[in-house]
Amino acid sequence: MRVGSMANLGQIDSANMDSYEHLLQAADLDDLIQAILEHGYEVYGPTLVDKAITYGKILSSADLPQGWTDEQEGGHYRVKRRTDNAYFGYVVGPHSWKKYLQLPHRPIWKSSRQEQEVQIIEIKEDVPKLAFLGVRSCELHAIAIQDRVLIESDYPNSNYRDRRKGLFTVAVNCTTAAPTCFCTAMQTGPAVTLTSDLTMTEVLDGKRHFFLIESGTELGAQILAQLPLKPSTVEEKQQAQKGIESAETQMRQGPRHFDSSDLKELLYRNFESPSWDKVAERCLSCANCTMACPTCFCSTVEDTTDLSGENAERWERWDSCFTSDFSHITGGSVRADTRSRYRQWMTHKLATWHDQFDSSGCVGCGRCITWCPVGIDLTEEVRTIRNLEQP
Template identity: 75%
Template sequence: MDYRLQAPDLECLIQAIRNQGYLLYGPTLNDRAITYGEIHSVSSLPQGWTDDQQAGQYRVKRRGDKAYFGYAVGPHSWKKYLQLPRRPVWKAARQNQAIEIIEVQETAPKQAFLGVRSCELHAIAIQDRILSQGDYHNESYRQRRAQLFTVAVNCTSAADTCFCTSMNTGPEVTLPSDLTMTELIEGEEHYFVIRSGSEAGTTIMEKLPLRPASEEERKLAKGRVEGLAEEMRRGPRHFDSSDLKELLYRNLDSANWEKVADRCLSCANCTMACPTCFCSTVEDTTDLSGEHAERWERWDSCFTADLSHITGGSVRADTRSRYRQWMTHKLASWHDQFDSSGCVGCGRCITWCPVGIDLTEEVRAIRALDQTQTRSQEKP
């Protein structure tokens, strides 16, 4: 059932979550960007701010209203709280002539995410399949994920770099979330249409000053989200993703890989900003005395030469092969490994590429070359 929460009562929601013992994270205005950080009160949120995103460009600017969630997505994703950028795996110490391995005991905190978009819920679901399921799971991720509380927000506006409709991941929240909200501003009226998706969410809602949402309010909330979806489908970045796997497998030797390689810096910005990229490596350190050693896991990227380095050298020694690996894995072979695409259409890889490489444009370029080649083969 949908309820109405007045915008001034958003503080009640924040404190109700924090009073349940959660570390609450959400959007904050920091270093001229909307990033995720700890939320102590409603004043921590970027009220009245939005973002202007283009390929290779990001700016924050004032909105004409006082919306709390009137932005798209920033450079950070929620994965930094679940798959930690750097964490200790084990430690060792010399004891006389023996080596003692010291297990690293991590106490996972109770975490809550405020302002999770539909594309980001899909990203978390993808990382769940990779890092918390199967025989080779990441125990740190699994423990952090098990205690997570999410407050999702339906999108009523999008950045120019968003293409979630192409990947069927938004803008409407369709995956489970403890709470789901839609922010509405109508003249002097500013409120949220909110619903619970779990027992934990219901517990929080019982502490809030709510009233049942009217049929008009429910229709208005749904209409705003559906209107945005239709607008995005007519936009320049929308594309057909139904056959991407076959398209990319068919074009592993496409001439377009050379063209994009001439621009790509192999800087790894796209993979660092991506909410689903999960590549990591380990590094071992020791002190000068040789008495102590540690192994740390940290994020890595398929754009670095060392990630694919084996005896004899790197498997992907040039930028062409690295970009092809990233895009083909993300959009094609991910299906074979994890039964879904690895892309959720958040657009971060477009915005945060220093040279403005646009994944949607690369898909269209490969498709155009593929169609040209097919027509030439069909001619008698």
């Protein structure tokens, strides 16, 4: 099943490196990028901009953050030089792929009045063919979650559907993890477990630098056929497997790993836990966590008119359950304080999302921890609720 299909992304077992029969030298990575460009795609991937690794347009391998990594903790982010020339030796930055699929700000319609006649014009976007390079397993899961929300729900978003439809992805298995990562707790990584057009694992072994690469779709196989590949060996597959296992070990032994098997029931039982009061004392209701989150999908609409009153526009933009206006109805806001807003965000993400969309809304990427100005940690809040529940 293609990652660009409308159905849920297919489960695969990419942790098993036996299927990676092809090896691409790191020096030939640009051939991959050029092959995708030649198929008419706009390629987006990691770039080093303003001292952060963010996603932007990629025209060649020179645009990638080769030799750079990121250092992350609660409320802390820094980029620094690696001791090698890895292309994908970072974790995840402040932006997610949703900014290309669910646009942060877009026009919906415009209208004009001439005498007594009003004309309303729906704005249709000329959607480009999008290709994402360097997608991590947790991010593929995030895209699958947004598919369920914005395509398969009772109220689909046509703009998201059109941008998502022809998406081409090049996924990369994680071989390193940040202290903020907890995808192992959410069963979303570090090995790629959803179908992608292409999936790669980067390996650096002394003077050797290469990628093990496989295709997951027919289009991916067509791209592979254009590349200077050679067969991979058992030893090379083992090296790639060790890298993935190293990332998994870092997380399972790290401070953020926890048991997520009963999260829904735990949060439902503790809707009035005193922990909500404690976290509200620190939370700024700034909405950073929802803006950085790859699955948060809340939006609102803005209507504007010019000074003459003859022309008007409606725009859709991202919004957040942390803003007071988001739940405002006649008589006031439904969630008027920070306690109720944080509780809404966390219980929706980890519990009621299951009832709405048949999965968790969290993929364990850790962005909400890193980009919280006061370092509020979702995994720590889960542990606090669990500990307060004990007699």
